[in-house]
Amino acid sequence: MTSSVRIFFLGGLTSYRALFSWLSPWVLVPTFVLGPIFQILFFAYVGRSAGVGSDSFFLIGNAVQYASIPCLFAMGNTIDGERYSHTLGLLLVSPARRTPLFLGRALPVIVNGFVVSLFALVVGAVVLGVKLPLASLPLLAFVVAVSAFACTGLGLVTAALALRVRETATLSNLVFGMLLIFCGVNVPLSALPGWMAAVAGWLPLTHGIAAARELAAGAPFSAVARTVGAEAGVGAIYLVIGLVLLRFLEIESRRRATLELA
């Protein structure tokens, strides 16, 4: 038990630092500070020139969606980076338990997504002059955290696929793009074709963004509790799928020797 806990915290943190070498300010500032702010500004201004939506609508949608950058890429990198440095095989022959091992890697990723999103939300609000009710901030932070968790679940699925597909970054980019279009980030679900809205219901972020918008509009938590619950549920489903997939692909790749493709 204690060894599982150690693998969860220590293993997770070390691998995050080693593989996700984004901790230099030269990467942090452009990727996690300027990136989300400009995405918010871009869509807010597109909305203004189209005469559609409100600044607050684009602010919340894009700030929450940007959590997917750390959640997808960092999670994908934890697996792909290992293969690059030829340590994946070493990791998989170790007797460590898989579930705490991979969940441990997810925790710092969730924190990263949460911080990036929340920061974008606050700074974006200042830049665009959107007034978020102060009282809603703690709840907004909570919803952002749940969204980051759900998105990391999807990130784990992407990471698992990385065992098979070589181009993890490309895959993460594609998933990022899908989330941008489907999750009601820049267009209300009601304005999307029916099938897209239906798909959106099963993606992370959709419910989180909807709940955040309602909270920002002054709704009490009780009004959004079900939506937040749905977000957490979707995240949990992806997390389980991701773990099962990892297990399956691990067995598969041992059989077909696809582990060390590089």
Added chain:
Amino acid sequence: MEVENIQRRYRARTGIRRRAAREVEAVRGLSFEVERGELFGLLGPNGAGKTTTIKMLITLLLPSGGSARVLGHDVVREAREVRRHVGYVFGGDRGLYERLSGLDNLRYFAELYAVPAREQRQRIGELVELVGLQGRERERVEGYSRGMRQRLHIARGLLHRPEVLFLDEPSIGIDPVGARELRTTVARLVELGTTVLLTTHYMFEADELCDRIAVIAAGEIVAQGTPQELKRGVVEGRVVEVEVFGDAQSVLDDVRALAGVTSVSVEERGQAQLVVVRSDAGAEVTSSVLAALAGQRLGRVATREPTLEDAYVELVNRP
């Protein structure tokens, strides 16, 4: 080619947090001359400054001190003139565009080295043949073996008919047959009048090819001359080789301390270790060496004439 007291310092960074900068002298004042049409060898252990020296001569690095002229052009002030007349080939499999065919690689570099358009086709054809890549030149480089890549490198370095060719450990990682072919190619180039500066780790390669050799260690020339002179000048004595089964390391110091012994080295030979003892001319050390090794299980014992390799080991190990 004249090189006068050339020096190069690097700023090495250690540690990530506290960037302690410290100056490393990679080349501490080398001087040598290479005549036209000569094949000159630079020998030395890893990190001795061979590659740094070459890079200064082909204008990729600026010297921190001293000066060098290639074909009468100063490598600092007349860089473009130098680049026009020198070719550079390094060992290993980098330095090629993997996703392009060998032919496309050559076409690209022919353009970069300003080979006149009407000569290109013929020149590339000749070189493909010279290095024995005909029939494979339209395949992508990613499918090439190491030896093929190395030969493509050489073709690339020769595109603009350089008068001086720099070969930086060209035979690294290629099989013995490939290495022999490479030596033949280099020898032919020299016959045709190309000046060649070669660095290598392989003593027989240097012995077979080079007209003159400079041995460098820790950024300084420790000896210079023809292979014959080096062999004679440094190791006039004899070499005793003793096969030892077991732990030879523990008694090495005893052997080193023997009168007349100039240097001792150990090579792994399967289960045995080969203790190589070099001695002064006239000193008869075989029996005292055997006495010092008493208690070890010994195999074959032999005495022989020194080779270039002995000279080299002796030179770079000198205090």
Added chain:
Amino acid sequence: MSVLRLLGLGWWLQLKMRSRSAFDGALAIVYPLFFATSVFLIYRQSASSTALVAAAVGASVMGVWSAVATTASTSLQNERRQGTLELLVGAPRPFALIVVPITLSMATIGLYSLVATLVWGRLVFGIEVSFVHPLTFALACVVTALGVAVMGFVLAVSAVRYRSAWALGSALELPIWLTCGFLVPLSILPDWVRPVSWLVPVTWGVSAIKAAALGGQPWPGIAMCLGVAAGYALLGTLLARRMVDSARTHATLALT
């Protein structure tokens, strides 16, 4: 003449290499489509159909910039990793003439994305662009690609010492989309942004492309795009010279 051969062959071989990485190539086209699709979905809600057509033209150029922005900053690092950077610098040709074809090939990939976005808009969203001056439109696209390639050249030589250049390149993608008139008229941006936008070649290219496709005066935009790009080319050449000198002093050309 021989300079043109060098540029032409360099461009063609670089394009060959780039098109052979199916995954990267496809992403260069697909990624801007996600943003274009979002934009179409936004505009579809507004009443004006002319606005939607204008958005389709503006959005189609986004891919030209992203194809260059995301790759130019790391292109020289890739050469270094392959061990070819030393050979490029050691060649007797001016370094600038070797780098420009590299970024030009990226901009060419961007032109695929331009066509793909227009086709996507037509097929999925039923947006019909009438192309008032079709030939001038094609010319404006080529000139814009040229302008973007020169921007990429400046980016490539200035980012060569910057280890995490990929992050810089990606971070520049959206600011240019936002401030250079792709979709957002310069008039609704803060006043201080406008003079900055005028100093970017692609701003003029986009305005020429829009004028040629939707009706208007494309020629001033084409001329300005070329003029500003020439300034960038000069700047890039000076930077390239400094970069090579500094690399020779600091020994940063080789990876090892």
